[in-house]
Amino acid sequence: MGLFDRIKKSLFGKKDDEEEKKEEQEKQEEVEQKQDDSEAVAQEEQSEESAESDKQEETEPIEEDNESEASGEVAEDEEEPESEETAEIEEEQETEPQESETTEEAETETDEEEPETEELEEDEDSSQEELYEKGLEKTNKGFGARLNAFFAKFRTVDEDFFDDLEDLLIESDVGYETAEQLTDELREEAKLQNARSRDDLKKVIVEKLVDLYDKGGNSEDEKLIYHPEDKPNVYLFVGVNGAGKTTTIGKLAKRFKDEGKSVIMAAADTFRAGAVEQLVEWGKRVDVPVVTGKEKADPASVVYDATERAINEKADYLLVDTAGRLQNKKNLMAELEKIQRTIKKLLPDQPTETLLVLDGSTGQNALLQAKDFDKTTKLTGLVLTKLDGSSKGGVVLAIRNEMNLPVKLVGLGEKAEDLADFDAANYAIGLFHGLV
Ligand SMILES: Nc1nc2c(ncn2[C@@H]2O[C@H](COP(=O)(O)OP(=O)(O)OP(=O)(O)O)[C@@H](O)[C@H]2O)c(=O)[nH]1
Incomplete structure (x- = not known):
C-alpha cells in the first residue's frame, strides 16, 4: 500500500467508509423510489382498466354493478393503506439490515482480497503505528490539537487565514523559513484544488504536511545501512551532551540482538x-559486551581496542x-576526526553510519545543531530522540525541509523498545489521528 493510501485509510478511512455507506443507501432509496413509482403507474393503469371494464359492464344488472363498485372500493380502500404501510415497513426493514450487510460485505471483501504475506506486513505496520501513536501522544495533543482548534475557528479562506496558519507553524517549532515556504505552497495548493470548505482545507494541509514528512518519498534511503559482507558494520554516534546517544545505542543493541546479530559497544565518552x-549498564541489560578504557583515556584508543575485538570476534555490529x-x-571536532581515522586504519570502508543524535524536544535548537555538525563532521543520517517529550512536533518538519540528511531513527520513549525507524506515514498518523 502506498504512503498516501496508508495515511488516507488511517486518517480519513472512517469518513470514506461512512460516505460509501451513505452513497449505497442513497442508491438503494433511489431504486426503491423507482419501484414505488412503477408500482404506482401500474396501479393507475389497473384502475383505469377497471374503470373501462366498469363502463363496458354498465349494461349488466345494477346489483352486480353495485357489487363490482363496492368490491372495487373495498379493494381500493384495502390496497391504499396496505401499500403505504408496506412501503414504510419495507423501507424500515430494508434500510436496517442493508447497513449491516454493507459493512459485513466490505469486511469480507477486504479479508478475501489481501494475501497472507500482506497480513503479516500489516501486523508489523500496526505495531509500529501503535508505537508512534503512543510516543506522539503529547505532540498529538499539542501541535495536532492546535491545528484542529485553528480549523474550528475557520470562517473563510483569505490572507488572514494563511497568516494565522504561518504563526501557528512557527509557534510549533517549524521555524520561520519552513513555515513561510509551507504557507506559500498551501496557498497555491488550496487555489489549485479550489479548496473552500473547512474539510477541503484540512485535507490539503494534512496532505502537504505529510508530503514534507515524507520528503523524497524513498524510505529505503532512510533505513540503517548494513553490509553483511563487511563485518563489523561500525556505527558512530555523535551529538551534544544529553541528546540521547547512549540510550539510542542501548536500544539499538537490543534490537540487533533480538534479530540474532552479534553486537559490541564501545564507551568512547571517556570525558564523562x-x-x-551508563553504557556498561545498558550492556548488562541487553547482554552485549562493552569495551571501556580508563577514565580520561584517549577515546581513540578505546575505539581502536573495540574495533580490533569486533574484527576478531566477527561481530555484525x-x-x-x-x-x-x-x-x-x-x-570535540578534532576528537571525532581522530576516532574516524582510527577506525579507518583497521577498516578502511568504515564507519558504515555516522549518526548525529539530536534531542527533538529542543525545537529549533536541534536544527541549529544539525546544521553546525553537518559542516564539520561527515554524517550519514540523523536520530531524533525524545519526540515523546515534545508537544510541538514541528522540528521534524524543519529538519526534513532544511537538511539534506535522512532521519534514520526516532526515539519515542525511554524504554529499550521505544526506538523506531523513521516512517513518514506513521509519524503523520501519530500526529493527526483522532483529529482529522
Ligand atoms: N523520554 C525520552 N527520554 C530519552 C530518549 N532518549 C534518551 N532519553 C533520556 O535522555 C537522557 C540523556 O540520554 P543519554 O543517552 O544519556 O544522552 P547522551 O547523548 O549519551 O549524553 P552524554 O552521555 O552526556 O553525552 C537520559 O535520561 C535518557 O533516558 C527518548 O527517546 N525519550
Whole structure:
C-alpha cells in the first residue's frame, strides 16, 4: 500500500467508509423510489382498466354493478393503506439490515482480497503505528490539537487565514523559513484544488504536511545501512551532551540482538565518567559486551581496542558512543576526526553510519545543531530522540525541509523498545489521528 493510501485509510478511512455507506443507501432509496413509482403507474393503469371494464359492464344488472363498485372500493380502500404501510415497513426493514450487510460485505471483501504475506506486513505496520501513536501522544495533543482548534475557528479562506496558519507553524517549532515556504505552497495548493470548505482545507494541509514528512518519498534511503559482507558494520554516534546517544545505542543493541546479530559497544565518552557507567549498564541489560578504557583515556584508543575485538570476534555490529562536550567545539571536532581515522586504519570502508543524535524536544535548537555538525563532521543520517517529550512536533518538519540528511531513527520513549525507524506515514498518523 502506498504512503498516501496508508495515511488516507488511517486518517480519513472512517469518513470514506461512512460516505460509501451513505452513497449505497442513497442508491438503494433511489431504486426503491423507482419501484414505488412503477408500482404506482401500474396501479393507475389497473384502475383505469377497471374503470373501462366498469363502463363496458354498465349494461349488466345494477346489483352486480353495485357489487363490482363496492368490491372495487373495498379493494381500493384495502390496497391504499396496505401499500403505504408496506412501503414504510419495507423501507424500515430494508434500510436496517442493508447497513449491516454493507459493512459485513466490505469486511469480507477486504479479508478475501489481501494475501497472507500482506497480513503479516500489516501486523508489523500496526505495531509500529501503535508505537508512534503512543510516543506522539503529547505532540498529538499539542501541535495536532492546535491545528484542529485553528480549523474550528475557520470562517473563510483569505490572507488572514494563511497568516494565522504561518504563526501557528512557527509557534510549533517549524521555524520561520519552513513555515513561510509551507504557507506559500498551501496557498497555491488550496487555489489549485479550489479548496473552500473547512474539510477541503484540512485535507490539503494534512496532505502537504505529510508530503514534507515524507520528503523524497524513498524510505529505503532512510533505513540503517548494513553490509553483511563487511563485518563489523561500525556505527558512530555523535551529538551534544544529553541528546540521547547512549540510550539510542542501548536500544539499538537490543534490537540487533533480538534479530540474532552479534553486537559490541564501545564507551568512547571517556570525558564523562557517568557516560561509561551508563553504557556498561545498558550492556548488562541487553547482554552485549562493552569495551571501556580508563577514565580520561584517549577515546581513540578505546575505539581502536573495540574495533580490533569486533574484527576478531566477527561481530555484525560495533556501536561507538562518543563524548558530547569538550572544552571547546574545535577539540570535540578534532576528537571525532581522530576516532574516524582510527577506525579507518583497521577498516578502511568504515564507519558504515555516522549518526548525529539530536534531542527533538529542543525545537529549533536541534536544527541549529544539525546544521553546525553537518559542516564539520561527515554524517550519514540523523536520530531524533525524545519526540515523546515534545508537544510541538514541528522540528521534524524543519529538519526534513532544511537538511539534506535522512532521519534514520526516532526515539519515542525511554524504554529499550521505544526506538523506531523513521516512517513518514506513521509519524503523520501519530500526529493527526483522532483529529482529522
Ligand atoms: N523520554 C525520552 N527520554 C530519552 C530518549 N532518549 C534518551 N532519553 C533520556 O535522555 C537522557 C540523556 O540520554 P543519554 O543517552 O544519556 O544522552 P547522551 O547523548 O549519551 O549524553 P552524554 O552521555 O552526556 O553525552 C537520559 O535520561 C535518557 O533516558 C527518548 O527517546 N525519550
